[in-house]
Amino acid sequence: MSNANESSNPSAHGHEIAPGDEPEAAGDLGKAVRGYLLGLVLAIALTAASFWTVSTHLIYAPGVPVAVLVLAIAQMGIHLAFFLHITTAPDNTNNVLALAFGVLICCLVVFGSLWIMANLNHNMMPMSEMLNMQR
Amino acid sequence: MSAAMHANEEPVSAAKGHGEGGPADRRIIVGYGFWIFLLSDVIMFASLFAAFAVLSNATSGGPSGRELFDLRTVAVETGCLLASSFVCGMASLAVQQRSQKWTQIALLCTGLLGLTFILLEIHEFARLVARGAGPTRSAFLSSFFTLVGCHGLHVTAGLLWLGTMMAQFWAKGFRQTIRYRFLCFSLFWHALDIIWVAIFSLVYLVGVSS
Numbered sequence: 001m002s003n004a005n006e007s008s009n010p011s012a013h014g015h016e017i018a019p020g021d022e023p024e025a026a027g028d029l030g031k032a033v034r035g036y037l038l039g040l041v042l043a044i045a046l047t048a049a050s051f052w053t054v055s056t057h058l059i060y061a062p063g064v065p066v067a068v069l070v071l072a073i074a075q076m077g078i079h080l081a082f083f084l085h086i087t088t089a090p091d092n093t094n095n096v097l098a099l100a101f102g103v104l105i106c107c108l109v110v111f112g113s114l115w116i117m118a119n120l121n122h123n124m125m126p127m128s129e130m131l132n133m134q135r
Numbered sequence: 136m137s138a139a140m141h142a143n144e145e146p147v148s149a150a151k152g153h154g155e156g157g158p159a160d161r162r163i164i165v166g167y168g169f170w171i172f173l174l175s176d177v178i179m180f181a182s183l184f185a186a187f188a189v190l191s192n193a194t195s196g197g198p199s200g201r202e203l204f205d206l207r208t209v210a211v212e213t214g215c216l217l218a219s220s221f222v223c224g225m226a227s228l229a230v231q232q233r234s235q236k237w238t239q240i241a242l243l244c245t246g247l248l249g250l251t252f253i254l255l256e257i258h259e260f261a262r263l264v265a266r267g268a269g270p271t272r273s274a275f276l277s278s279f280f281t282l283v284g285c286h287g288l289h290v291t292a293g294l295l296w297l298g299t300m301m302a303q304f305w306a307k308g309f310r311q312t313i314r315y316r317f318l319c320f321s322l323f324w325h326a327l328d329i330i331w332v333a334i335f336s337l338v339y340l341v342g343v344s345s
Binding site for chain 1: 163171206218329344
């Protein structure tokens with residue numbers, strides 16, 4: 001299984017790595033496994049915290065969705081960093097820039113839709129008046 | 136052009152990723168291209184999330200999320216998918232180590248956990264339809280089934296892809312092209328888990344609490 005032309009060690013390329021490839025830990029199996037385990041533990045902790053937030057009465061009720069949203073964003077960050085190995089290192093610049101553009105479009109789509117639809121709902125004529133006009 | 140190729144040149148690409156040094160290594164091109172595809176897939180999910188958020192109160196007198204969702208099932212589904220994502224990471228380490236046995240074991244565990252997830256989801260959908268809360272009941276339920284069902288379809292497609300990856304590793308060994316495909320598969324599988332984080336938080340947990 002020798003591949004002379006292709007190095008299985010991504011860091012050998014020096015300047016850029018593919019998304020999903022690990023930058024430093026390649027070759028050091030124990031370190032790589034510890035990285036995944038740490039990601040798993042953090043993800044489980046954040047998931048448990050979200051479920052606890054909903055079931056408890058200790059948190060001010062209108063604040064619960066905000067808390068769940070913050071925990072979800074934190075967990076997505078954990079997944080990106082520990083499972084997909086998207087980091088802020090210079091060899092990851094292209095991957096991070098693509099991700100940033102994707103996040104920008106997602107935010108525009110979601111918040112733009114909510115804003116426009118709330119506005120339309122607000123401006124819509126009440127149903128009773130609409131029925132009166134049709135008479 | 137070929138005169139520039141010196142004998143002492145490194146076999147790996149000299150691309151720096153900043154527009155210098157010629158074409159990048161093929162693994163980077165494949166991975167980056169698939170990363171762009173995944174981001175566009177995530178944008179499609181964002182539009183489904185937007186539709187769900189807009190319609191989440193349009194229950195048309197029917198049941199709301201608070202009455203329908205069973206958080207116990209959702210917690211088990213979440214655990215399955217998270218563990219599956221972790222084991223998929225173990226599989227990519229096994230591929231790096233060129234270990235056929237551990238690659239197959241890890242991929243089998245990944246697949247079984249993914250299958251458990253999808254069966255639980257089908258069971259949940261069947262339960263909702265049986266109690267008259269199918270996708271035709273209200274706009275809220277239509278957008279719910281579209282969003283969660285679309286994620287479920289992605290997981291199903293991922294399971295089929297996983298099966299073909301296991302067969303390819305088994306029949307052809309750790310060839311370069313097959314490892315490129317596996318890089319794409321692991322990106323896909325981890326991305327599905329990230330989307331599920333958004334679903335269980337924003338659809339189920341917020342739906343039950345509000």
